[in-house]
Structures are given as C-alpha cells and as structure tokens.
Amino acid sequence: MSGSCGRNPPPFPDNEDQEAELDTRVLDSDEDDDEGEDIFTGARSKPITPTSAPDEGDIFSEEGSYIRSNVHHATNGLHSDEELDLFTEATVELTLTNTTSQGRREIIGPTASACNTTHVPNSILKPSVVTKTMEELEEEESGDQFELNIAVTNPEKIGDGMNAYMSYKVSTQTTLPMFLNKTFSVRRRFSDFLGLYEKISAKHSLLGCIIPPPPQKSVVGMTKVKVGKEDSSSAEFVEKRRAALERYLQRVVAHPSLLQDPDVREFLERDELPRAVNTQTLSGPGLLKMINRASDAVNKMTIKINESDNWFESKLQEVENEEQLLRRLHAAVDSLVNHRKELCSNTAVFSKSVAMLGSVEENSALSRALSQLAEVEDKMEQLHQQQAFSDFFILAELLADYVRLLGAVRCCFEQRMKVWQRLQEAQSTLQKKREAEAKLLWANKPEKLQQAKDDINEWESKVSQYERDFERVTCTVRKEVLRFEKEKARDFKQHIVKYLESLLHTQHRLVKCWEAFLPEAKAIA
Amino acid sequence: MMQEGLDDGPDFLSEEDRGPRAVNVDLQTDATLQVDISDALSERDKVKFTVHTKSTLPNFKQNEFSVVRQHEEFIWLHDSFVENEEYAGYIIPPAPPRPDFDASREKLQKLGEGEGSMTKEEFTKMKQELEAEYLAIFKKTVAMHEVFLCRVAAHPVLRKDLNFHVFLEYNQDLSVRGKNKKEKLEDFFKNVVKSADGVLVAGVKDVDDFFEHEKTFLLEYHNRVKDASAKSDRMIRSHKSASDDINRIASTLYTLGTQDSTDLCKFFLKVSELFEKTRKIEARVAADEDLKLADLLKYYLRESQAAKDLLYRRGRALVDYENANKALDKARAKNKDVLQAETTQQVCCQKFEKISESAKQELIDFKTRRVAAFRKNLVELAELELKHAKGNLQLLQSCLGVLKGDT
Numbered sequence: 001m002s003g004s005c006g007r008n009p010p011p012f013p014d015n016e017d018q019e020a021e022l023d024t025r026v027l028d029s030d031e032d033d034d035e036g037e038d039i040f041t042g043a044r045s046k047p048i049t050p051t052s053a054p055d056e057g058d059i060f061s062e063e064g065s066y067i068r069s070n071v072h073h074a075t076n077g078l079h080s081d082e083e084l085d086l087f088t089e090a091t092v093e094l095t096l097t098n099t100t101s102q103g104r105r106e107i108i109g110p111t112a113s114a115c116n117t118t119h120v121p122n123s124i125l126k127p128s129v130v131t132k133t134m135e136e137l138e139e140e141e142s143g144d145q146f147e148l149n150i151a152v153t154n155p156e157k158i159g160d161g162m163n164a165y166m167s168y169k170v171s172t173q174t175t176l177p178m179f180l181n182k183t184f185s186v187r188r189r190f191s192d193f194l195g196l197y198e199k200i201s202a203k204h205s206l207l208g209c210i211i212p213p214p215p216q217k218s219v220v221g222m223t224k225v226k227v228g229k230e231d232s233s234s235a236e237f238v239e240k241r242r243a244a245l246e247r248y249l250q251r252v253v254a255h256p257s258l259l260q261d262p263d264v265r266e267f268l269e270r271d272e273l274p275r276a277v278n279t280q281t282l283s284g285p286g287l288l289k290m291i292n293r294a295s296d297a298v299n300k301m302t303i304k305i306n307e308s309d310n311w312f313e314s315k316l317q318e319v320e321n322e323e324q325l326l327r328r329l330h331a332a333v334d335s336l337v338n339h340r341k342e343l344c345s346n347t348a349v350f351s352k353s354v355a356m357l358g359s360v361e362e363n364s365a366l367s368r369a370l371s372q373l374a375e376v377e378d379k380m381e382q383l384h385q386q387q388a389f390s391d392f393f394i395l396a397e398l399l400a401d402y403v404r405l406l407g408a409v410r411c412c413f414e415q416r417m418k419v420w421q422r423l424q425e426a427q428s429t430l431q432k433k434r435e436a437e438a439k440l441l442w443a444n445k446p447e448k449l450q451q452a453k454d455d456i457n458e459w460e461s462k463v464s465q466y467e468r469d470f471e472r473v474t475c476t477v478r479k480e481v482l483r484f485e486k487e488k489a490r491d492f493k494q495h496i497v498k499y500l501e502s503l504l505h506t507q508h509r510l511v512k513c514w515e516a517f518l519p520e521a522k523a524i525a
Numbered sequence: 526m527m528q529e530g531l532d533d534g535p536d537f538l539s540e541e542d543r544g545p546r547a548v549n550v551d552l553q554t555d556a557t558l559q560v561d562i563s564d565a566l567s568e569r570d571k572v573k574f575t576v577h578t579k580s581t582l583p584n585f586k587q588n589e590f591s592v593v594r595q596h597e598e599f600i601w602l603h604d605s606f607v608e609n610e611e612y613a614g615y616i617i618p619p620a621p622p623r624p625d626f627d628a629s630r631e632k633l634q635k636l637g638e639g640e641g642s643m644t645k646e647e648f649t650k651m652k653q654e655l656e657a658e659y660l661a662i663f664k665k666t667v668a669m670h671e672v673f674l675c676r677v678a679a680h681p682v683l684r685k686d687l688n689f690h691v692f693l694e695y696n697q698d699l700s701v702r703g704k705n706k707k708e709k710l711e712d713f714f715k716n717v718v719k720s721a722d723g724v725l726v727a728g729v730k731d732v733d734d735f736f737e738h739e740k741t742f743l744l745e746y747h748n749r750v751k752d753a754s755a756k757s758d759r760m761i762r763s764h765k766s767a768s769d770d771i772n773r774i775a776s777t778l779y780t781l782g783t784q785d786s787t788d789l790c791k792f793f794l795k796v797s798e799l800f801e802k803t804r805k806i807e808a809r810v811a812a813d814e815d816l817k818l819a820d821l822l823k824y825y826l827r828e829s830q831a832a833k834d835l836l837y838r839r840g841r842a843l844v845d846y847e848n849a850n851k852a853l854d855k856a857r858a859k860n861k862d863v864l865q866a867e868t869t870q871q872v873c874c875q876k877f878e879k880i881s882e883s884a885k886q887e888l889i890d891f892k893t894r895r896v897a898a899f900r901k902n903l904v905e906l907a908e909l910e911l912k913h914a915k916g917n918l919q920l921l922q923s924c925l926g927v928l929k930g931d932t
Contacts, residue, residue, distance in 0.1 A: 321784060329777040336770035343763035350756040357749040362742060363896045369903060489789040496796055497928055503803075504921045510914040518907040524900035 148174040148253055150268070152246035155238050157225065158189075164226045165189050166238060168245060172268045178260075184269060190217075192273050193245055199263045200252070208419075208476040209258070210412050210484050212251035213404045215244035243393060247401060254487065312474075315481060316413050323406040330399035337396055340388035344381050351377035365524045372520040379513050383506050390502035398495045402488065409484060412477055419473045423466040430459040557581050560678045560693065562671040563591065567663055571595055572624045574670055578693045585694055592696045596623055599670055601701035602677075605688045613838045613876070614883035615683065616891055618676035619827035621669040629659045647776045654772065654808075661812055665820065672824070719837075726840035729847075733881070739888055740836055747829040754822035761815050768807035775800035792928065799924040803917055810913045817906035825895060832891050839884050842877040849873040 154169040171185035197214040205211050221237040253259045267273065351374045358370030437452040557580060564575035577591045603620035606612050633655050640648055677683045692699070731737040775797050782793035849870040856866035 318784070322781070325777060325781050325784070329774065329781070332770055332773035332777055336767055336774065339763055339767040339770055343760065343767055346756065346760040346763050350753070350760045353749070353753040353756045357746075357753050360742070360745050360749050363892065366896050366899055369899070373903065485787075489787070489792075492789060493792055493928070496792070497925065500796075500799070500921055500925050500928070504918065504925065507914050507918045507921060511911060511918065514907050514910045514914065518904070518911065521900065521903040521907050524896060524903070 146174070146176045148172070148176055148259070150246070150249045150253060152242055152249065155242050156187075162223075162226055165191075166222075166225060166241070168242060170249065170268065178265065180269060186269065186271060186273075188267070188273065190215075190222075190241070190245070191275065192267070193248065195273075195275075196252075196263060196267045200258055200261060203261065203263075204258065205411060206415055208412050208415050208473040208480060209255070210405070210408050210480045211258075212248060212255070213408050214248050215241060216404075240393075240397070243397065244401075247397075251405075255483075311478070312413065312416070316410070319406055319409050319413070323403060323410075326399055326403050326406065330396060330403060333391060333396045333399060337388050337391045340384055340391060344384040344388060347377050347381040347384060351375075351381060363524075369520045369524050372517055376513050376517045380510070383509055383513075387502065387506050390499060394495055394499045394502065398491065402491075405484070405488075409481065412480060416470075416473050416477050419466070419470050423463070423470050426459060426463045426466050430456070430463050433459050558678045558684055560671075560674045562667055562674070565663070565667045567624075567626070572663075572666065574667065576674065576693060584690055590694060590696075592693065594692065594699075596621070596670070598692065598699050598701050599673060601699065602688055602692050603673070606677075606683065606686070607834075609686075612683065613842070614835070614880035614887070615680070616828070616831045616835050616887045618673055618680070618683075619824075619831050621666070621673045624663075624666040626659065626662060629655065629662055633659070644776070644780065646779070647773075650772065650776060654769070657808075661815075665816070669820075669824075722841070723837050726837060726844055729840060729844060731840075731843070735885065736836070736839070736881070740840075743829055743833050743836060747826070747833060750822055750826045750829055754819065754826050757814075757819045757822055761811050761819055764811040764814065765808070768804050768811060771800055771804040771807060775804055795924065795928060799920060802920050806913050806917050806920070810910065813906065813909040813913070817902045817909065821898065821902045825898070828891065828895070832888060835884055835887060839877070839880045842873065842880050846870075846873040846877040 149172070151171045152168050153171065156167050156169075157164055158167045159165060167187045167189050169185055170188050171183070172179070173183045175182065193214050194217075197211070201211050218237070218241075221234070221241070224234045225238060252264060258264055354377060355371055355374035358367050358374060361367040361370055433452065433455045437449070437456060440449050440452050559579040561577050562574050563577035566573045566575075572595065574594050574596075575591050576594050577589075578585070579589045581588065600620055603617065606617045633652075636648070636651055636655060643651070677686075677689055683689065731740065778793050778797035778800065782790045782797055784790060849866070849872075853863075853866040853870045856863045
C-alpha cells in the first residue's frame with residue numbers, strides 16, 4: 001500500500017497507528033504527535049513533521065517506525081515546523097468546528113503540551129477525561145456549522161484507445177477556513193478516487209472508522225468508453241459513475257475525521273495529483289490486499305470477545321441481517337428497472353403498431369382516435385423511461401451504496417476484533433515471560449534474569465498499551481456506528497421521499513395523457 | 526370510490542357469476558332470445574359452462590332453461606355453421622379460444638416448489654396473486670364463450686339454426702368428442718388447400734367495387750390487428766412483471782421495517798404499505814389494459830379472419846360461377862350436355878348472388894359493430910386508466926404527506 005506521495009503506511013497491523021479521531025478523549029502520550037496532527041486541521045499550522053516522528057521513535061521504539069511525512073502539504077503553503085504553535089492552534093481550531101467541545105479543549109491542551117516537552121513513558125500518563133455518554137457524543141457531532149458542497153461534473157474523455165480515461169471535474173464550494181479558497185475545482189480521474197480511498201483506509205480503518213467504499217471498477221464499462229462506442233449504454237455508464245463518484249466524495253466529507261484528513265483536502269484542492277498506481281487489480285499491493293482479506297476472513301471466524309455488554313455482538317448481527325435484506329431489496333429494484341425498460345420499449349413498439357392500425361381504419365373518427373391512442377402510448381413510453389431512470393438513480397444506487405457501506409461497517413467491527421486479538425496475544429506472551437522468569441529464578445541463573453525482567457517490563461507496557469487501544473477502538477466503533485445509523489436514516493428517508501415524488505410526478509403526467517385522450521375516444525361515431 | 530376494484534375477486538377458483546357480463550361487442554339484446562353463461566366450473570382439465578337461455582320463441586319447450594356445455598361443444602357448433610352451405614354468405618362468429626390455464630398452473634407449481642426459499646408472508650402473497658390471475662383468465666374465457674353465443678343469438682338467420690337450438694336445449698351430453706388424429710390431419714390438409722385456393726381466388730379481380738375494396742381493406746386490416754394484438758400482449762406482460770417487482774419490494778421493505786422499532790423502521794413500514802397498495806393498482810391497470818385493449822384486438826383479429834373467410838367463400842362462388850359460364854358457353858358451342866351446364870350455371874349464379882347480397886350487409890354490419898366496440902372499449906380504457914392513475918396519485922400524496930410530516 002505504498003502511496004506515491006512519499007508516505008510509508010503503518011506496518012500492518014501490529015504497530016501503533018495514529019489517532020484520526022477528533023473526538024476521542026482517551027489520550028496517550030505516544031499518540032500525541034499523531035493526535036495533534038489530526039485534531040488540528042488548520043490551513044496554516046501543520047500536523048506532525050517528519051522531524052518529530054523519529055524522536056518519538058526512539059522512545060517508543062516498540063511502537064515501530066511509523067513515519068508520516070507530510071511533504072506534499074508544502075505545496076499548499078502549510079508551514080511544517082510549528083510544533084509549539086501546534087497545540088495553541090489546536091485549541092483554536094476546535095472552537096471553530098465544534099462549539100460544544102469546550103470541555104475537550106481544556107483537556108487536550110495541557111496534556112498535549114506536557115507530552116511534547118517531557119518524554120514520559122506512556123504507562124504513566126493516564127487519560128484524564130471520562131468517557132462521555134452517547135448523547136453527548138451525538139450532540140458534538142451536530143455542532144458543525146460550516147458549509148461544504150462538492151459536485152462531480154463534466155466527464156471528459158482524455159486520450160485515445162486503450163490508454164484513454166475519463167476525467168471528472170471536482171468542484172468544491174465551502175466556508176471552512178482550512179481550505180485556501182472558497183470555491184475551487186480540480187480535475188480527477190477514477191484511479192485518483194481509488195487512490196484516495198487507499199490512503200484514507202490505510203490511516204483510519206485500523207482505528208475503527210467506517211470508511212465509505214469507492215465506486216466499483218468495471219472493466220467492461222470502461223472498455224466500451226475507451227473504445228469510443230458512443231451509444232446510450234456507455235453514456236449511461238459514465239453518468240452512473242459520475243453520480244457514484246459524487247456520492248462517494250460527499251460521504252467522505254460528511255465524516256468529521258475524514259474531512260480533517262490532509263489527503264482529503266489535497267484531493268479536493270491540489271491541481272496535479274501524483275498518479276495512484278496501487279489501484280490496479282493485479283498489482284503487487286492489490287494481490288497483497290486480497291491475501292490479507294482472505295486471512296481476515298479466517299480470523300473472523302475464530303475470535304470471540306468476552307463482552308461485558310453484548311451491544312457489539314447484537315449490533316453486528318443487526319448489520320449482517322440488514323445487509324442481507326438490502327441486497328434482496330436491491331435485487332428487486334434492479335428487476336423493476338429492467339422490466340420498466342422492457343415496458344418502455346414494448347410500449348414504443350405497440351404505439352407504432354396502433355398508428356399503423358389507425359391509418360388503415362376506414363372510419364375517420366376511429367382512425368383519428370387510434371392515432372391519438374398511439375400518441376398517448378408514445379408519451380407513456382417517455383414516462384416509463386423517466387421512471388426507470390428514477391428507479392435506478394434514486395433507489396437502486398442508494399441500495400447498492402448501502403450494501404457496500406454495511407460491508408465497511410462490518411470491517412470496522414473486524415478491526416476491533418483484531419485489536420482484541422492483539423491484546424490477547426500480548427497478555428499470553430506476558431504470561432509466558434513471567435513463567436520464564438520464574439523458571440530462571442528457580443534455576444538460579446542471574447545473568448539471564450535481568451533480560452527476563454526487561455522482557456516482562458516491555459510486555460507489561462505493551463499489554464497496557466493494547467488495553468488502552470482496545471478501549472479506544474471500542475469507543476470509536478460505537479460512535480461511528482451511531483453516526484452511521486443517523487446518516488443512513490437521513491439518507492434513506494431523503495431518497496425514498498424523492499423517489500415517491502418522482503412516482504407522483506409520473507402519475508400526474510399519466511392523468512393528463514388520458515384526460516386528453518378521453519374526449520377523442522368519446523368522439524368516435 | 527378509489528378502492529373499488531382493488532380487492533377484486535374471491536380466493537376460490539370456481540366462479541359464481543350473476544347476470545350479463547360486459548362483452549367486447551355491442552349487441553342488441555332481443556327479448557325473443559337471450560343467452561348467457563350463468564355459471565362456470567373449473568375442473569382439472571376442463572371447464573364446464575352453464576348456458577342459460579330465456580326465450581319467448583315457440584321452438585323451445587320452456588321459456589327458461591339451462592344446460593351444461595364444454596368447450597368442445599362450442600367448437601362443434603361453430604364448425605357446423607362453417608360447414609353449412611346455407612350460411613356461406615354470413616360472417617360466422619369466431620369460435621371462442623380454448624381455455625388455457627397451462628401458464629397459470631405452471632406458475633402455481635413453480636411457486637409451490639419455491640416455497641422454501643421465501644418467507645411465509647411472501648408465499649401467501651404470491652399465492653394470492655397467482656390465484657387472482659387464475660381467476661382473471663377464468664373470467665375471460667367465460668366471457669369469450671358467452672360472446673360467441675350472444676353473437677349467434679343476435680344474428681337473424683343463425684339464431685334459427687337447429688343445431689343451435691339443440692345446443693341450447695338438449696340437456697344431455699352432446700357427445701361431441703374432440704377430433705381424433707385422423708380428423709385433425711384432414712383438417713390440416715383442408716386448410717392448406719384452402720389457403721392455396723384462397724390465394725388463387727384473391728387474385729381474381731372483382732367486378733364489384735365494393736367487394737374489391739373490402740378485399741384489400743380486410744387483408745391489410747387483419748394483418749395490422751394481428752401485429753397490434755401481439756405487441757399489446759407483450760407490453761401488458763412487461764407491465765405485469767413490473768408490478769410483481771413492486772410486490773417484492775413491498776415485502777422486503779416490510780421485513781426491513783419489522784427488524785426494529787426505530788424511526789427508520791417505522792418509515793419503512795409506511796412505505797411498504799404504500800407500495801402494497803400501489804402495486805394492487807398497477808396490477809389492475811395491467812388487467813384492465815388486457816381486457817379493454819388486448820382482448821378487443823384479439824377479438825377483431827378473429828372477426829376480421831371470419832370476414833375474410835366470407836370473402837373467400839364469395840370469391841370461390843364467383844370463380845365457380847365464372848367457370849360454369851365458360852362451361853355453358855363450351856357446351857352450347859359443342860351442343861352437348863347443354864341442359865346440365867345450364868342447371869349448373871343457374872345453381873352457381875344463385876349461390877353467388879345469394880352470398881353477395883348477404884355478404885354486403887354482413888360486411889357493413891361488421892364495420893358498424895367494429896366501430897362501436899372500439900369506441901366502447903377505448904372509452905372504458907381511458908376512464909379506467911384515469912381512475913387508477915388518480916387512485917395512485919391520492920395514495921402517493923397522502924403517504925408523502927405523512928412521511929414528510931414525520932421527519
């Protein structure tokens with residue numbers, strides 16, 4: 001998963017990763033750099049610099065060498081070395097984006113600065129905030145008062161033949177201060193969107209965030225477009241993809257922590273994005289991903305967490321049920337779309353046939369009525385066509401998106417499982433080290449004893465680290481799920497209402513058609 | 526008022542019909558002879574129609590009586606008209622098509638097989654749907670058999686036919702078995718010969734403008750009606766499939782809605798209910814289009830064929846007449862068998878003139894009937910479409926009102 005912008009992904013999965021959550025209140029000193037990085041997304045100051053990470057690396061060596069270089073931010077005019085200013089600005093930033101987070105600001109300030117100036121082992125610093133209740137969490141989510149509108153438009157084919165690709169215009173209009181301008185646009189291609197997903201996923205999914213999945217690749221669809229087939233099916237494909245890319249981006253920025261991610265900002269703002277090459281299906285990273293997914297599936301089956309409350313278990317079950325049902329619903333809507341398209345073409349054919357019949361009919365009034373009937377059927381064909389369009393874009397695509405989103409939610413639960421697993425493994429290793437020490441004591445080998453004691457210390461701190469991780473991920477997942485559910489409810493209601501309105505519109509037009517026809521029919525004599 | 530027709534049809538399969546049904550053709554009901562199908566029963570392979578007659582004619586023993594008839598007996602009656610030379614000059618009312626429940630039965634069977642893969646609600650719903658479809662086909666076949674009888678009863682000459690009276694009155698089985706293989710083969714060859722002959726006869730130019738025009742017109746009309754009938758069937762089938770999909774959507778939404786009692790679930794339940802109702806309306810739209818449009822076109826496909834048959838018979842008679850004329854001329858020239866040739870020629874002439882006279886009237890009547898039938902059905906179609914669209918509109922508006930009010 002190496003991005004081409006110079007960042008190394010976190011060694012997966014045992015190393016500590018940065019904290020992407022704006023809202024987590026559990027702080028660890030070793031996390032601070034990364035955390036400061038994400039809390040603060042001001043355009044002017046900058047999250048952790050490459051220089052600070054290696055320092056942390058010395059102390060927290062067991063955490064591995066996660067380096068996050070934000071070289072690419074330089075082009076946005078961000079200063080890269082303001083560590084001290086970092087936290088003061090962090091607090092300022094919070095008030096801008098979340099007015100209900102007063103409490104949090106105070107908390108984050110002192111501990112963060114403390115972290116930076118003293119090298120305190122993580123085991124000593126305890127989180128100084130109590131986990132908030134669910135309601136408070138929800139309130140904080142709704143504090144965003146800034147506007148951000150994204151549109152994906154103007155698909156253009158660039159190049160020729162098999163190397164051709166579609167370029168889309170991504171326009172942003174916003175009042176958020178973290179962006180350089182209020183309105184701006186860039187051109188992006190499909191692999192850029194996939195690249196964005198890879199980057200976000202690498203950073204945030206390990207923390208238990210629900211990452212919106214990007215639109216799916218389609219070799220057939222794209223080949224038709226590349227080859228230059230200018231028919232309605234390839235136009236439909238491009239439109240389908242454009243709409244999907246737009247929804248994808250809108251979901252990404254609707255997520256509070258993803259919005260803060262500099263990669264997202266760069267995607268929206270930067271003129272030229274380095275080509276994301278790791279999105280090709282059969283490339284090295286691609287294969288690695290597939291293998292990882294397969295092993296994940298095996299792991300999933302064997303892990304069972306002893307939970308104090310079964311919120312997680314029952315929620316996962318709910319999610320799985322819902323995914324099944326949405327799949328079924330999607331299949332039914334898909335079938336409806338196809339039958340309506342069929343109805344549309346059959347109606348067109350019938351309309352012509354009736355017109356022919358009318359032209360041969362001798363009785364002039366009947367002949368006229370029959371050609372009027374042909375016209376009515378023609379109008380119905382257009383109505384059916386529009387309705388099929390609505391069926392697809394309003395309903396079918398919504399359902400397809402949510403089937404995939406629920407998959408992402410499940411991944412989120414899986415992440416938590418993995419963190420738990422890691423904790424279990426650490427605990428058992430600690431146990432083994434303790435036993436080894438006991439054995440050495442018994443066998444009276446003092447030279448090795450010091451080593452054993454060091455080992456125990458190391459693993460003790462790891463265990464407590466992982467415990468905290470698990471707490472944090474649990475918290476994040478819970479919050480994510482609640483946020484997701486709210487968004488889902490809103491999305492569904494909005495779309496279904498829109499769909500019903502489209503049905504209403506169709507029926508109105510139907511009434512008009514037949515009302516116009518009725519007097520013609522009555523005039524037959 | 527909007528709900529009228531939504532909950533149509535009982536769930537059982539045997540049909541209890543009372544009174545005259547709407548028929549595709551506009552016929553004058555005459556007090557001297559009224560025929561209708563008062564009841565019908567569907568058994569495994571066959572349908573039994575109860576033919577009910579009310580008559581003041583002296584030919585019948587009673588004024589009102591009923592008999593039970595099956596499809597084959599209708600066909601026997603129709604064929605007896607066709608084979609009767611006396612009726613050569615009339616448009617013989619087309620025979621009703623055979624009751625065809627195969628497709629419906631197949632669907633019911635498939636449903637039974639797939640019972641395991643769907644929820645109980647879905648199964649019950651689909652079963653009801655299929656039973657309603659079965660019932661609709663049943664009603665249609667009854668209507669078509671009734672129309673045939675009514676047409677015969679309305680025809681000034683055919684109503685007096687003896688076979689017809691036997692058909693109506695004889696309360697035993699008429700013992701008309703279906704044609705066996707040999708007879709079916711004979712029929713097949715007869716048809717082949719007839720169509721070859723038809724081409725020859727059609728090629729003969731008619732002296733009479735009226736008939737020449739009718740010939741051209743009917744040929745073209747028949748072809749176009751055939752086309753329109755086939756296309757309307759396809760269109761209506763797509764419509765039915767779409768309404769079946771809405772059914773599935775409604776039941777899946779219902780299942781989603783029952784998963785929990787959140788706001789979203791309540792929302793799903795309301796939408797599911799709405800789709801249930803609109804689905805019923807859509808199904809009725811498809812059914813009404815079928816009755817008023819597809820059936821109308823199918824009927825006139827058969828009637829125009831009957832009219833073509835009449836023209837063929839007349840054409841045949843004309844050819845015979847012309848041949849007889851030629852034969853007479855030859856006989857006179859040779860002065861051999863002149864009398865015989867003269868009688869033949871006389872017979873042919875009479876036959877031809879008789880047919881021509883009645884054919885003209887028949888064809889004019891056909892036109893009148895056709896225009897009236899189309900008018901009636903198109904008006905009814907438009908009215909029903911409007912009614913259903915308005916019904917849908919009202920449902921959607923009230924549901925949207927509730928949904929928007931909640932959120």
